[in-house]
Amino acid sequence: MNRVLVVGGAGYIGAQTNKLLADRGLKTVVFDDLSTGHRSLARWGEFFKGSLADPADLARCFKKYRFDAVMHFAAHAYVGESVTDPAKYYRNNVANTLNLLDAMRAAGVKHLVFSSSCAVYGAPRALPMRETLPLSPVNPYGRTKLMMEQIMADYAAAYGLKYAALRYFNAAGADPAGEIGEAHEPETHLIPLVLDAAAGLRREIKVFGSSYKTPDGTCVRDYVHVADLALAHLLALRYLQQGGQSGGFNLGNGKGFSVLKVIKTVEKVTGKKIKVQMAPRRAGDPAALVASAARARKALGWRPQYASLETIIKHAWDWHKVKVIRMRK
Numbered sequence: 001m002n003r004v005l006v007v008g009g010a011g012y013i014g015a016q017t018n019k020l021l022a023d024r025g026l027k028t029v030v031f032d033d034l035s036t037g038h039r040s041l042a043r044w045g046e047f048f049k050g051s052l053a054d055p056a057d058l059a060r061c062f063k064k065y066r067f068d069a070v071m072h073f074a075a076h077a078y079v080g081e082s083v084t085d086p087a088k089y090y091r092n093n094v095a096n097t098l099n100l101l102d103a104m105r106a107a108g109v110k111h112l113v114f115s116s117s118c119a120v121y122g123a124p125r126a127l128p129m130r131e132t133l134p135l136s137p138v139n140p141y142g143r144t145k146l147m148m149e150q151i152m153a154d155y156a157a158a159y160g161l162k163y164a165a166l167r168y169f170n171a172a173g174a175d176p177a178g179e180i181g182e183a184h185e186p187e188t189h190l191i192p193l194v195l196d197a198a199a200g201l202r203r204e205i206k207v208f209g210s211s212y213k214t215p216d217g218t219c220v221r222d223y224v225h226v227a228d229l230a231l232a233h234l235l236a237l238r239y240l241q242q243g244g245q246s247g248g249f250n251l252g253n254g255k256g257f258s259v260l261k262v263i264k265t266v267e268k269v270t271g272k273k274i275k276v277q278m279a280p281r282r283a284g285d286p287a288a289l290v291a292s293a294a295r296a297r298k299a300l301g302w303r304p305q306y307a308s309l310e311t312i313i314k315h316a317w318d319w320h321k322v323k324v325i326r327m328r329k
């Protein structure tokens, strides 16, 4: 068995997956430019500092190692920023990713597990969301992910690429062993922001919209544990290696939680009272996103191990406390 190239393995989900692959005895190389990732999170396997923007970096990496497969996590992922600075998103998430696909072609590497997103669906017409729904993203970020899925399908037809596009719902939680977690700069995601409030790092949490057509009026999301996402990558790799058909797979727990429910659960887990302020809607937020992950369960054999919201928040809190202590030193 040759190595697995983990592009973006110094980021939140890439690092968790890289650690899992290493734990399962696979040899890995993390390729990362450390623009948003953290070197300290990429401590399993080997590390190659390089940029997807530079085909020469990729050529050097593919020359140095032989790879059986690639997992690609490196992308910009702020929906709001993708609206105000689409060039940054199309450049990195699409154009630079083409460099990676072409480096794979040149080296004869056929298997790719790709980080896609539920953002490819836009505002869904039906819940839970199956892969058969129309793909109709409502922001440039989602469009970059859809474009990559279309490009991969064309590369599959023409060049024999085999790919799994894993459509994450809301990635959350942290490494159950406490070694990896979310450390975005700036942080925009709900759970780490509410934990900041619990840790006394912010005064209050703004709830973006309270008149959605949901049970309590606030947005509903399907939070999925980062360790379960990592597991799906390993299973997708095996699936491709065993001849599985290329395509998209939803990854979520099939259960939606409102913003207010998330805040309540943080209060329960941390024992701290969170000050809440109702605020206007955030542009581009669909009311509710809940996955049907039936295809991933059936085809990949994926069984999430940490489906409870309380466990997801507990692991995120354990990581958050360590991060906060480190920041205060």
Ligand code: UFG
Pocket: 077, 078, 079, 117, 118, 119, 141, 169, 170, 171, 188, 189, 190, 191, 193, 205, 206, 207, 208, 209, 219, 220, 221, 259, 282, 285, 289
């Ligand atoms: N929210 C608040 N207050 C905050 C932050 C978030 O009310 O301070 C709300 C949002 O409006 C949303 C929910 O909490 O309703 C979750 O927001 P996140 O920013 O944590 O996550 P998103 O659902 O916006 O984004 C996630 C991924 C994206 C992906 C998107 C698909 O992070 O990468 O799902 O819709 F594109």
